[in-house]
Amino acid sequence: MTYSSIDNKRIKDIKKLHQKKYRDEMNMFLVEGEHLVKEAYISGYLDSIILLEGTTFSLSKNDIYVTDKVMRYLSALDNYQPVMGICHKKEKKDLQNRLLLLDDIQDPGNLGTIIRSAVAFGFDSIILGLKTTDLYSSKVIRATQGLLFHINIFSMDLKELIREIKPNYYVIGTRVDGGEEITKFKNHDKIALVMGNEGQGVSSDILAMCDAYGYIPMREQCESLNVGVAASIMMYELSR
Amino acid sequence: MTYSSIDNKRIKDIKKLHQKKYRDEMNMFLVEGEHLVKEAYISGYLDSIILLEGTTFSLSKNDIYVTDKVMRYLSALDNYQPVMGICHKKEKKDLQNRLLLLDDIQDPGNLGTIIRSAVAFGFDSIILGLKTTDLYSSKVIRATQGLLFHINIFSMDLKELIREIKPNYYVIGTRVDGGEEITKFKNHDKIALVMGNEGQGVSSDILAMCDAYGYIPMREQCESLNVGVAASIMMYELSR
Known part of the structure; x- marks a missing residue:
């Protein structure tokens, strides 16, 4: 399915990740563009991929397709990209030198x-x-x-x-x-x-x-x- | 005198210095806030000082007083300062090492x-x-x-x-x-x-x-x- 409405609950929840309060609450955050989505994937922090309908991407992870209107709504950029990622926040690791x-x-x-x-x-x-x-x-x-x-x-x-x-x-x-x-x-x-x-x-x-x-x-x-x-x-x- | 109207020709001309085209044309530019106005003065680039009416400043150079409304109009900042400077653009000097x-x-x-x-x-x-x-x-x-x-x-x-x-x-x-x-x-x-x-x-x-x-x-x-x-x-x- 493709999400086409900005009034959809799932879409509204994703959009909320632009606010610190909701990032803290859900322990997730957004990245935009191919490079960042790939980096998140490789590092194991990627939860799901948001794709513009009709486009393809070299990776797949709980893919969500959205219309142009929804992509524009979800993006924080003037020139929004055809791919975004929803990521888990980083966890604390041991300190080195x-x-x-x-x-x-x-x-x-x-x-x-x-x-x-x-x-x-x-x-x-x-x-x-x-x-x-x-x-x-x-x-x-x-x-x-x-x-x-x-x-x-x-x-x-x-x-x-x-x-x-x-x-x-x-x-x-x-x-x-x-x-x-x-x-x-x-x-x-x-x-x-x-x-x-x-x-x-x-x-x-x-x-x-x-x-x-x-x-x-x-x-x-x-x-x-x-x-x-x-x-x-x-x-x-x-x-x- | 104090400039109180944003429709005044002189005020409109100063405001235009926020656009590159007019900075190039007039060979002038704006600085905002005490520190930058002082630096411009010391370096000899200051042409005139714009002051919020009712305020004083430690320097004086062709002072122009404006109302709060005009200051807000002239400023590029959200928190505008009570002092701005109109400066001459820099001239090329000899190259050193x-x-x-x-x-x-x-x-x-x-x-x-x-x-x-x-x-x-x-x-x-x-x-x-x-x-x-x-x-x-x-x-x-x-x-x-x-x-x-x-x-x-x-x-x-x-x-x-x-x-x-x-x-x-x-x-x-x-x-x-x-x-x-x-x-x-x-x-x-x-x-x-x-x-x-x-x-x-x-x-x-x-x-x-x-x-x-x-x-x-x-x-x-x-x-x-x-x-x-x-x-x-x-x-x-x-x-x-």
Whole structure:
């Protein structure tokens, strides 16, 4: 069968996945476009595929066909794709040697970029502070280019996490002044790097729990870098 | 006097500066908020200040007072500020030792981030390919955090530019494969680094004009980095 009405209960429920409240409730999220659907499939997170009627796709998983009108209704994009995927949210996995702690990043583009760079530079886990922008929003997922499926990510109170990992990990906070060049820390076995949010940086109570502080040397006309850039350069240096 | 009508010719002309066509015609652009207006003033690019009636500001330059309604009309922001500036566009200056050539970057946030990083890592000039997103749009200017006033930036056909600078500069193209680690090039005196656009990378005819190709080593699950991140890491390495 093909769903042709946007008033259908099943279609309305899928559409609700564009809202964080329902993603949290159903523990599911949406991806759009061939690349992301394939990445979700390969990684085992895909629950079902939504296809535009009359199109074919190289994969099959609980396929749901919809009309053009319904596809447009379900999509968050101006140029909607003929394929979407409904995915299960990621589950927490064990921490390895390189952790990135994000203290409430607000911009979806920044979060997506950071996830992409974390995979590029061999970080194994990203832990999101509880006020971080939602990982499963359409903008974040697109900015990750599918790489969210290649890394362990979960949300947790960062102070609680730091207390848990502290005996085993060297916890590096970031601030513009009073730290040491980030290259200095790359020989530590187990590292937890903490990046702060766009406006305030790392919060003072978390900074107080860190073992050391890292910075990126730069010209003084520039007070700070974009947080996506700063996180990426630090992970790059710690991976070398 | 205070402008209170959005039908006033002067107000309508200022509003038009949100469109590239009029920015090009009048050779002016707008900035919003205290920080950007101050940066424009210090750098000598400020032509006049627009102030919300009843407010004061620490600087003065051909001040124009407007009502709340007019300020809201002139602003591109949801939360408009009580101060805006009308600025002269930047003029081309002489090239020094570290040039960044941007082959048609499309995303305003990426362009702003790259400008910010270029100042941070001591690049002196940014040359924008002719199809690059407009430097003077509200989004780009905000993403630069005012640092566009601290660096030489102009638009030009990049092939023409490379032909001009080629005898004196080592021109480094960027591509995902077939290059050498970017750190290898940092000892060249005069460098021109070319970054490509989000979808296609550096165009093939420009790549063919380069002296060498640089890349950033990364894990193979990740095919590429966000262009703002890639440009920043390369400039960081070339500045060390």
